[in-house]
Amino acid sequence: xxxxxxxxxxxxxxxxxxxxxxxxxxxxxxxxxxxxxxxxxxxxxxxxxxxxxxxxxxxxxxxxxxxxxxxxxxxxxxxxxxxxxxxxxxxxxxxxxxxxxxxxxxxxxxxxxxxxxxxxxxxxxxxxxxxxxxxxxxxxxxxxxxxxxxxxxxxxxxxxxxxxxxxxxxxxxxxxxxxxxxxxxxxxxxxxxxxxxxxxxxxxxxxxxxxxxxxxxxxxxxxxxxxxxxxxxxxxxxxxxxxxxxxxxxxxxxxxxxxxxxxxxxxxxxxxxxxxxxxxxxxxxxxxxxxxxxxxxxxxxxxxxxxxxxxxxxxxxxxxxxxxx
Numbered sequence: 001x002x003x004x005x006x007x008x009x010x011x012x013x014x015x016x017x018x019x020x021x022x023x024x025x026x027x028x029x030x031x032x033x034x035x036x037x038x039x040x041x042x043x044x045x046x047x048x049x050x051x052x053x054x055x056x057x058x059x060x061x062x063x064x065x066x067x068x069x070x071x072x073x074x075x076x077x078x079x080x081x082x083x084x085x086x087x088x089x090x091x092x093x094x095x096x097x098x099x100x101x102x103x104x105x106x107x108x109x110x111x112x113x114x115x116x117x118x119x120x121x122x123x124x125x126x127x128x129x130x131x132x133x134x135x136x137x138x139x140x141x142x143x144x145x146x147x148x149x150x151x152x153x154x155x156x157x158x159x160x161x162x163x164x165x166x167x168x169x170x171x172x173x174x175x176x177x178x179x180x181x182x183x184x185x186x187x188x189x190x191x192x193x194x195x196x197x198x199x200x201x202x203x204x205x206x207x208x209x210x211x212x213x214x215x216x217x218x219x220x221x222x223x224x225x226x227x228x229x230x231x232x233x234x235x236x237x238x239x240x241x242x243x244x245x246x247x248x249x250x251x252x253x254x255x256x257x258x259x260x261x262x263x264x265x266x267x268x269x270x271x272x273x274x275x276x277x278x279x280x281x282x283x284x285x286x287x288x289x290x291x292x293x294x295x296x297x298x299x300x301x302x303x304x305x306x307x308x309x310x311x312x313x314x315x316x317x318x319x320x321x322x323x324x325x
Contacts, residue, residue: 078262
């Protein structure tokens with residue numbers, strides 16, 4: 001019998017990447033039950049809370065192998081039929097010399113029973129109904145993912161009285177305030193945000209952590225098996241690399257010459273001035289929204305009406321029901 005192998009998987013990339021790593025750890029253990037002990041070192045350690053596949057390990061233990069995790073598959077994402085969820089898994093296969101079948105098409109986030117019973121932050125503020133999360137901004141290092149704030153506002157206004165939107169985001173990121181929403185911008189850490197996603201009916205966002213959590217976090221009893229999510233994606237990433245089967249993923253791939261072979265992978269539309277090389281490789285089709293905001297044409301081509309229709313599909317099909325405030 002082979003001895004149990006001890007692994008520490010290390011990746012200090014984004015929290016969204018961490019969600020994808022949870023899937024690789026899950027599938028390693030499903031493929032080889034009892035053969036590995038795994039620990040992790042990541043930027044968002046709270047995403048691993050209650051995870052049954054994690055065992056605390058010491059990096060200095062001579063029997064522990066530390067693997068720096070990457071997903072080189074991304075460099076072939078424009079032309080090959082793979083999703084982000086395959087990235088870490090294929091790399092881990094190469095490192096361990098084994099085959100790891102991808103199972104569930106989502107990350108592996110675990111909530112304790114006590115967490116599910118806690119009142120949501122939205123309820124703490126006095127709102128008792130159903131709600132959607134909206135992420136109307138993003139990080140400054142990826143401004144090419146931003147959509148027009150006025151378009152987000154049109155969506156919110158259209159569903160006034162039927163859908164309560166809760167605006168979220170990190171305090172130090174760019175999140176233009178929306179009207180007629182419950183604002184929790186800067187008021188949730190990652191674990192609190194996971195719990196908020198659990199309580200939500202849906203998520204409206206660009207390609208970001210919220211999209212991955214919308215798929216990875218289980219839904220409440222009595223709700224659809226898969227959470228509603230509308231992603232305003234544009235053409236930066238190839239759709240097959242990012243889209244989840246039960247999401248409404250609005251892509252512009254193929255509609256512009258700059259993303260007619262997958263995604264352009266540009267990070268910014270205007271310089272940020274932080275010394276990052278991303279400032280020297282900007283979107284080639286920027287659209288000026290205001291004196292201090294440019295967004296990619298592939299995002300500007302997506303209208304509020306497009307997003308509204310995708311949200312309505314969940315209600316027209318009967319997966320969700322409108323609230324009547």
